[in-house]
Structure formats: structure tokens, C-alpha cells
Amino acid sequence: MSIQNNLLNIKSQLPNHVTLVAVSKTKPVADLMEAYNAGQRVFGENYVQELVEKHEALPNDIQWHFIGHLQSRKVKLIAPFVNLIHGVDSLKLLHEINKEAQKNNRVIDCLLQIFIAEEESKFGLDEEELNGILRFITQNSEIYKNIRVIGLMGMATFTENQDQIKKEFQNLKTIFDKVSKQKTENCQLNTISMGMSGDYQLAIEYGSTMVRIGSSIFGNRNYNN
């Protein structure tokens, strides 16, 4: 199967309200270009340097999402162009994004990452931390005016156990439903980023509006090259 075929096949299965983020980490520019030529405009990358290089090399109507774990000191490198940062998991990081967005005269959209998995290795906030951050940025909206929290992001446990995954997706949806009612200038939650190659169909059943799909489009990743 070609990248184009994979992409069109996946797209044909997605409801209209679900955004496809083509996760292209480790893949060469030529592969992204193939997806681009098949109509894909939203790409997700995990590593700052790689994202910067691909942004420079590829057409400028691409929307770039950062989906990895972002270090505060690297925010400035992507702040001029990034369209959405998925994995924000601290007020410190949000503060830095706001600062760099301001320098670039931009408003940067962010998703707050919620910890829903059972694996210690995954990042994210619990519900209490989430509420604390949302309260803080809405109460200090004159400071935090260069960010906009537009939703939540989560990663399910890497497991074959469908019930486990369902439970975790349901959990994220429940948390989302509680916080999405409030609408302020910098806090307008309308996006749930959950679902990857192995579980996106399930994620959509449980309310996902944005799926991050890599290997089902581009093939397996080879980290050795």
C-alpha cells in the first residue's frame, strides 16, 4: 500500500468532525510530500529540531502540530509557526508558550495532556491539576492572552485489552465534558485529541475529534536511520 492509498483509506473512515493529524516523526520529507500531494495538510511531529527542519523544507500551507513532550527552553524554536501544541502538561510550559507567542505576535492554540493510562512512562495532568491550570489562566486572562486552550489530549495504555482502552477514553471524555462548558477568551475547549493507529476507531466512538495517526499512513518507523 502506498502512503496515498493508506491516507485515503483512513480518511474515508473518519467522520467529518474528526481531524486527521498525520504523524510523520522520523519519516523523510519525501514521504510527507506524498501525503501532501494526496491532500493532507495537518502534520504532527514529536521532535523540535525535526519539526523546524521539515517546516522549512515543506510548503507553507501545512499546519504543524507538535505532539511530543515539549521542553520549555525549546518553545521559542517553534513559536513562530506551530499551529497546535498537543502535550502541554504544566503551567510552567503554558507560561513559556504564552511568552514566546507574544514575542511573535501570535496566539498559539494548546491542548492540555491528561494522564489516562496505567503506564508510569506517560505524561499528563490529573483532573485536579487540570482544573487548577484552567482556573489560573482564566482568572489571569490579561496575562495569558497569547495562548488559547482549545481542548484535551490523552494517550491510552499500550495494551491489547480493549476494555482497558475504552475505560481510559471514556475517562478523558468525562473530564472533557466537565470542563468544556466554560468559555472564555483563552479557554475554549472543543477538541479531544485521542486515538492513534491502533485505537483510533475506538477513540472516535468515545468522542475523539482529532486522531493522531502515524504508522497506518507512513508504515512502521525505523529509529535507526
Ligand SMILES: *Cc1c(COP(=O)(O)O)cnc(C)c1O
Ligand atoms: C508517534 C505518536 C503517534 C502515532 O502513533 P502510531 O501508532 O504510529 O499511529 C500519536 N501520538 C503521539 C503522541 C505519538 O508520539
